[in-house]
Amino acid sequence: MVVAADGLRSPIRAELDPASAEPVYAGLCTVAGVSALSLPADAARPSAFNMTFCRNGAFIHLAAPDGTVWWQAQITGPLSALDVRTAFADAPVPAAIVAAATSIDRPQPHHLLDPAPAVWHTDRVVLLGDALHPIGAGQGAAMALEDAVALTGAVRAASTVEEALAAYETARRPRVTKVLRTADDNRGVKLEGRLQRTLRELIMPVVLRHGFERATGWLYDYDPRTTAVR
Structure with missing residues (x-):
């Protein structure tokens, strides 16, 4: 077999x-990273999974045990125009997290079959x-x-x-x-x-x-x- x-x-x-x-490309691309940032109390509860729906997609973050912030952004649009640093400028918490990023992984496009x-x-x-x-x-x-x-x-x-x-x-x-x-x-x-x-x-x-x-x-x-x- x-x-x-x-x-x-x-x-x-x-x-x-x-x-x-x-x-084929599904119209979404995922970008993940780690940030050094002190979050507001309502966005930094231990083990809390936070999702923000924005104009350009969805943003997920959680406070990690080591004091950093783990995050993932699902950005909508053509691959050639995707920019995680500007996609969430209209959402204060996601924008602050991305601005404080210490590492950003390679973007991963979503596909449909x-x-x-x-x-x-x-x-x-x-x-x-x-x-x-x-x-x-x-x-x-x-x-x-x-x-x-x-x-x-x-x-x-x-x-x-x-x-x-x-x-x-x-x-x-x-x-x-x-x-x-x-x-x-x-x-x-x-x-x-x-x-x-x-x-x-x-x-x-x-x-x-x-x-x-x-x-x-x-x-x-x-x-x-x-x-x-x-």
Whole structure:
């Protein structure tokens, strides 16, 4: 059995499914870094995850144990025009954090693979991770790990490779499809215009306080070890 975990531009995916789509830029780019900055008390609570929706994307930060600030910016727009130092100038806390950056990682563009490949495997070759389903929403690595656990469970439970790979697809396809839809929704939120952002600011406090855990429980409660062998 060959497990093709060869990434976004997988040549093995192209061999398995010559009609599969080519990855395209999704309109978002992630930049992460570390800053030396004393945050206001309401933005520096230990273990608090802070997200700010701005005109040019979303900005995430948290106070690190060593006194620094860890941050990530998801910036919207064409790659040629992205500049993290100016993208969040209209948001005081993100702007101050970026201005105090001591290190900034290389930008990582987000990609879409639409539609997802129709062919997940042959009798002996199977796709896994970004080679199969590049996913945003902060779930790319998590979905690859789930794939690996589910594939392991399917192999252990099956009597043949062919049976194992069919069981793997049966177990994973509904989950991957649902997470891909969620990633599309999240991406759309970050690409919204001014009116939509204003409406979201009014609704979000109520949603986060009363419905967020219930709405996202399906994402974090999933166990690929049990799903893979059904």
